[in-house]
Amino acid sequence: MAEVITIRPFTAAAFNQYLAEHKLMTVKCTKCGGVYAPPRAICPKCHSEEMEWVEASGKGKLAGFTVIYSGPTFMVEQGFDKKNPYVSGIVELEEGTFISARITGLDISKPVEVKVGTPLMVDFVEFGEGEAKKTYLAFKA
Amino acid sequence: MPKVKSLPRGVAMVGAGMSKFGAFAEKNSRDLFVESYKAMTKSVDKGFDPSRIDAMYIGNFSSDQFEHQAHLAPILADSVGLLPIPATRVEDACASGGVALRQGVMAIASGMADVVLVGGAEKMTALNTAAVTEALATAADVPFEIPAGFTFPGFYAAMASAYMAQYGMKSEHLMNVAIKNHDNAALNPNAQFGVTIQTWMEGRVAAALKKGKPAPTWSTIWDFLHDEGGNPTIAYPLRLFDCSPVSDGAAAVLLVAEEIAHEFTDHPIHIIGSAQSSGSALHDRPSLTSIPAAKTAAANAYEMAGVTAKDIRIAEVHDCFTIAEVIASEDLGFFAPGEGFKAAEDGMTARNGAKPINTSGGLKAKGHPVGASGVAQAVEVWKQMQGQAEARQVDGDVNLALTHNVGATGSTCTVHVFERRN
Numbered sequence: 214m215a216e217v218i219t220i221r222p223f224t225a226a227a228f229n230q231y232l233a234e235h236k237l238m239t240v241k242c243t244k245c246g247g248v249y250a251p252p253r254a255i256c257p258k259c260h261s262e263e264m265e266w267v268e269a270s271g272k273g274k275l276a277g278f279t280v281i282y283s284g285p286t287f288m289v290e291q292g293f294d295k296k297n298p299y300v301s302g303i304v305e306l307e308e309g310t311f312i313s314a315r316i317t318g319l320d321i322s323k324p325v326e327v328k329v330g331t332p333l334m335v336d337f338v339e340f341g342e343g344e345a346k347k348t349y350l351a352f353k354a
Numbered sequence: 355m356p357k358v359k360s361l362p363r364g365v366a367m368v369g370a371g372m373s374k375f376g377a378f379a380e381k382n383s384r385d386l387f388v389e390s391y392k393a394m395t396k397s398v399d400k401g402f403d404p405s406r407i408d409a410m411y412i413g414n415f416s417s418d419q420f421e422h423q424a425h426l427a428p429i430l431a432d433s434v435g436l437l438p439i440p441a442t443r444v445e446d447a448c449a450s451g452g453v454a455l456r457q458g459v460m461a462i463a464s465g466m467a468d469v470v471l472v473g474g475a476e477k478m479t480a481l482n483t484a485a486v487t488e489a490l491a492t493a494a495d496v497p498f499e500i501p502a503g504f505t506f507p508g509f510y511a512a513m514a515s516a517y518m519a520q521y522g523m524k525s526e527h528l529m530n531v532a533i534k535n536h537d538n539a540a541l542n543p544n545a546q547f548g549v550t551i552q553t554w555m556e557g558r559v560a561a562a563l564k565k566g567k568p569a570p571t572w573s574t575i576w577d578f579l580h581d582e583g584g585n586p587t588i589a590y591p592l593r594l595f596d597c598s599p600v601s602d603g604a605a606a607v608l609l610v611a612e613e614i615a616h617e618f619t620d621h622p623i624h625i626i627g628s629a630q631s632s633g634s635a636l637h638d639r640p641s642l643t644s645i646p647a648a649k650t651a652a653a654n655a656y657e658m659a660g661v662t663a664k665d666i667r668i669a670e671v672h673d674c675f676t677i678a679e680v681i682a683s684e685d686l687g688f689f690a691p692g693e694g695f696k697a698a699e700d701g702m703t704a705r706n707g708a709k710p711i712n713t714s715g716g717l718k719a720k721g722h723p724v725g726a727s728g729v730a731q732a733v734e735v736w737k738q739m740q741g742q743a744e745a746r747q748v749d750g751d752v753n754l755a756l757t758h759n760v761g762a763t764g765s766t767c768t769v770h771v772f773e774r775r776n
């Protein structure tokens with residue numbers, strides 16, 4: 214049976230639903246071609262309301278990063294602490310827009326050697342079971 | 355971009371005061387605000403009748419989260435005996451105080467009020483550090499930034515990493531900002547950490563010896579600042595001494611219409627530029643090494659005031675993290691992009707430098723009760739412009755000063771320009 218295609222609203226919930234399906238979706242303005250992630254219902258460049266979801270290629274590069282030794286409670290619950298720090302970063306997507314994501318696969322024993330500009334590929338990190346399962350946007354070095 | 359309009363009516367600051375900043379288990383935001391109000395009333399040269407106050411604006415980020423107390427403005431108005439005047443709380447994260455100041459300016463400039471009390475208050479230390487971190491994180495673009503694991507030190511650390519990559523700065527360079535701001539705070543009796551880093555380090559050694567523990571072997575503050583034991587990494591590349599503290603505190607200033615300022619003082623401080631600008635989440639910007647809202651607010655404030663960056667004698671800027679002061683000094687046009695960290699290293703931003711920044715000790719060392727910070731910046735400007743900054747008084751004529759107050763990573767920025775004419 215053919216998949217029923219419905220246009221999802223340009224909301225955080227829809228963005229997260231796509232993430233759960235392991236898709237990083239951008240929103241494109243059909244009038245001026247502006248591409249955005251996270252989603253927007255109104256184009257900030259030309260104010261058009263004619264937007265569409267477009268899947269990102271998944272390629273990007275590291276624009277800025279941090280190694281966090283003391284994270285929020287939900288990150289602590291996921292096993293991160295001073296001895297097991299994690300990386301948060303800003304990723305420049307191939308499409309030219311930027312997004313916040315977890316960064317995996319970097320050697321952070323010497324953070325000073327991590328290079329801004331490192332090529333990255335989209336990844337999806339899951340945590341929790343059943344109803345509580347949540348998918349987080351990540352990029353892998 | 356909206357056209358910059360000149361103020362239709364002049365506005366002057368005729369009094370300013372603050373509570374001590376710190377961690378006060380026995381004081382809530384109301385108690386701290388009362389302290390700042392009393393300090394403000396004492397600073398008004400000719401005294402004044404509080405019943406002349408027409409309205410009050412309060413900068414407060416989140417008494418809801420920090421104290422489980424919302425609807426703060428009328429409570430604060432009542433606490434200083436100002437009922438039934440309209441009292442309004444404004445919230446733009448850590449820029450709440452600067453935005454409250456601007457609301458006060460607009461109320462007078464519009465003619466709707468002649469005398470306005472502007473305050474800022476935040477009581478943060480009732481929560482533990484983890485809970486404070488999470489409360490502050492609500493100032494981010496929560497659904498899109500927080501799942502990435504970002505904290506506020508993390509956001510500014512990411513900006514620092516991009517700045518280091520672009521301009522060849524090393525994280526050590528940021529320590530110059532912390533050292534300077536602690537040097538200034540050591541001369542500010544209201545500062546939360548009113549000690550130099552040297553004194554701090556010596557205190558740590560003395561405490562270890564007293565406990566019979568082996569004393570750390572730091573011989574200079576640079577040893578101390580490079581040591582994970584003295585200065586632990588919080589969010590690489592930022593360490594403890596790159597971060598402003600969790601603070602309790604309040605500040606208050608009295609604004610009046612220019613034509614009645616002489617009834618309060620013979621030395622009013624005129625607010626000649628007032629601008630506010632909004633920006634996106636950090637990831638939605640073309641560059642991580644500058645804050646667009648700060649550049650826009652600065653340009654608009656300079657245009658309104660008819661001055662340039664070069665004319666500004668001193669500035670209180672939003673150094674929630676050391677990298678934020680470096681970026682601010684560039685966004686405000688004091689130094690070229692990529693030059694701010696060198697200016698800090700060369701002492702240009704020190705009290706006796708060409709462009710003194712954060713003579714109060716800044717958010718870093720004076721303390722950062724978030725909603726109060728933007729108003730407390732105006733208090734420092736007041737003291738410096740009146741020649742009342744005591745041991746930290748800047749030499750020469752401080753006739754033009756600026757304050758720069760940022761919310762979150764720069765989603766809000768206010769810039770104010772102050773002038774003393776006699």
Ligand SMILES: [Zn+2]
Pocket residue numbers: 242243244245246247256257258259260261
């Ligand atoms: Zn468009």
